[in-house]
Amino acid sequence: MKVVMIGSGYVGLTTGVALSYIGHEVSIIDIDVKKIDKLKNRIPPFHEQGLEQLLQETSSSMSFYDHWEGINLDVDIIILAVGTPSKSNNEADLSYVEDAARQIGNKLTRNMNPLIVNKSTVPIGAADKVKQIIMQTCTAKGFVSHIQVASNPEFLREGEALYDSFYPDRIIVGVDSDFARNQLYSLYQPILERTFKPLSVLPKARNATLPPFISTSPNSAELIKYAANSFLAMKISFINEFANLAEQVGADITEVARGIGLDERIGTRFLNAGIGWGGSCFGKDTRAIIQTGKQYGSEMSIVQTVVQTNDKQRELVVKKLQNYLKVLRGKTIGILGLAFKPNTDDIRDAPSIDIIQRLIDLGVYVQVYDPLAMEQCKLSHPSLDIHYTETAEEVFNQAHAIILVTEWEEFRTLSYQHLVQRMRNNLVIDGRNFLNGEIITEYGYTYSGIGKGS
Ligand SMILES: NC(=O)c1ccc[n+]([C@@H]2O[C@H](COP(=O)([O-])OP(=O)(O)OC[C@H]3O[C@@H](n4cnc5c(N)ncnc54)[C@H](O)[C@@H]3O)[C@@H](O)[C@H]2O)c1
Numbered sequence: 001m002k003v004v005m006i007g008s009g010y011v012g013l014t015t016g017v018a019l020s021y022i023g024h025e026v027s028i029i030d031i032d033v034k035k036i037d038k039l040k041n042r043i044p045p046f047h048e049q050g051l052e053q054l055l056q057e058t059s060s061s062m063s064f065y066d067h068w069e070g071i072n073l074d075v076d077i078i079i080l081a082v083g084t085p086s087k088s089n090n091e092a093d094l095s096y097v098e099d100a101a102r103q104i105g106n107k108l109t110r111n112m113n114p115l116i117v118n119k120s121t122v123p124i125g126a127a128d129k130v131k132q133i134i135m136q137t138c139t140a141k142g143f144v145s146h147i148q149v150a151s152n153p154e155f156l157r158e159g160e161a162l163y164d165s166f167y168p169d170r171i172i173v174g175v176d177s178d179f180a181r182n183q184l185y186s187l188y189q190p191i192l193e194r195t196f197k198p199l200s201v202l203p204k205a206r207n208a209t210l211p212p213f214i215s216t217s218p219n220s221a222e223l224i225k226y227a228a229n230s231f232l233a234m235k236i237s238f239i240n241e242f243a244n245l246a247e248q249v250g251a252d253i254t255e256v257a258r259g260i261g262l263d264e265r266i267g268t269r270f271l272n273a274g275i276g277w278g279g280s281c282f283g284k285d286t287r288a289i290i291q292t293g294k295q296y297g298s299e300m301s302i303v304q305t306v307v308q309t310n311d312k313q314r315e316l317v318v319k320k321l322q323n324y325l326k327v328l329r330g331k332t333i334g335i336l337g338l339a340f341k342p343n344t345d346d347i348r349d350a351p352s353i354d355i356i357q358r359l360i361d362l363g364v365y366v367q368v369y370d371p372l373a374m375e376q377c378k379l380s381h382p383s384l385d386i387h388y389t390e391t392a393e394e395v396f397n398q399a400h401a402i403i404l405v406t407e408w409e410e411f412r413t414l415s416y417q418h419l420v421q422r423m424r425n426n427l428v429i430d431g432r433n434f435l436n437g438e439i440i441t442e443y444g445y446t447y448s449g450i451g452k453g454s
């Protein structure tokens, strides 16, 4: 099939590369000229496992455009994967989706009939809105468009975006017709039936079960996305709330999480207590669905609590520091990790930024190391008054405490027994329960995890 992807971000690019790998001819358009320049040279604009290799492998079936004039919309499917960030009132900002819809309308001619597929996370009714914009733009040009718009929410995780694109748990399509459903089945057929050539750059499928293809109404599909993210965020806020209690009552939250997670109805995943969830999606999507609830007089009180619990969780490590060190002004604190989670350079809504800002406000000298996200941090937070170190080890120099914020694998194997000698005080706050507290204590540190009261 011929496919146009609008947006070359985490979703658009990884999905585009995957579709190209399974045999489609994919054109990607993005208004970010720098991104497209890189992509034309097969350089990934962000870090994602396997992306660089796959960009090379798919070079004959992928093309990139930085302006709408050059792109041909006489294709089978056009996918929208533009951003839907939070507006100042926490609603989802649909302006990028609407602009893209207008641009599609401007370029369509009478004889073109691609299926429009919305992959961006959007509030309920956005598929209808996109359809309305395209039809109005066509009408203004003098013809009636019979365009159809489907919703196809995306569930990939950053850091594992390509794996998730090839081995999704399910594919949800919100459609109004058999035509739309069949087009989307054909688009994903090699993934649904797992008939594509296995990829050397990705781990093997962790599950032998093929992904189900679920077709729903567009409104249900749009709501599924918000419900999924809210539920996952809820699991984390839930375990964090219990972690804080565990610390008070002398229990260990990792034991509690395992104990409840082995009940299949609960499940072991997404029960890692820590400094709270971050990233480009959970925060904006939970806040957006709370706003949608308000518009319908349907209060999303559980989701509201999930967000509040998470906001408090980000302050927890600073409180811990105050408990141990008392006055923070004039102290040096080392931060291990900036990315909102490992294996990505993304720092959108990363807990690290809130924690660092709070420390700076309290008069702390902050030194930071992250294997991938430092450049991104310098670009998006140029005024953040911190010292970036060249190695993880330097973060320990003269530090009164270390906070482990992101569980990068390389932080597990640092030479902790030697690094303690570089510090002025021996405190390690493990914001991800990532290190072995017993061993760290044997090396002479004071170790504090999250929810480790026993
Ligand atoms: N990042 C994720 O892990 C993830 C996962 C699932 C769903 N989503 C959702 O997918 C959507 C995209 O997320 P993302 O993280 O890929 O965003 P992103 O910000 O990384 O990428 C969006 C891209 O769209 C481009 N763009 C904006 N307007 C355009 C236009 N009119 N024409 C062409 N390009 C345009 C931007 O320049 C940008 O490169 C969001 O709605 C998000 O909530 C994201």
Ligand SMILES: O=c1ccn([C@@H]2O[C@H](COP(=O)(O)OP(=O)(O)O[C@H]3O[C@H](CO)[C@@H](O)[C@H](O)[C@H]3O)[C@@H](O)[C@H]2O)c(=O)[nH]1
Pocket (backbone or CB within 6 Å): 121, 154, 155, 156, 157, 158, 159, 229, 232, 236, 269, 270, 271, 272, 273, 274, 275, 276, 277, 278, 279, 280, 281, 282, 340, 341
């Ligand atoms: O047990 C856990 C699991 C995750 N996290 C944190 O939760 C955040 C989000 O993690 P994750 O969900 O792995 O990353 P994302 O890439 O943001 O993916 C989420 O958001 C995407 C965008 O909507 C969805 O597509 C994915 O399904 C959904 O998992 C990160 O800060 C993690 O550190 C925890 O604190 N404890």
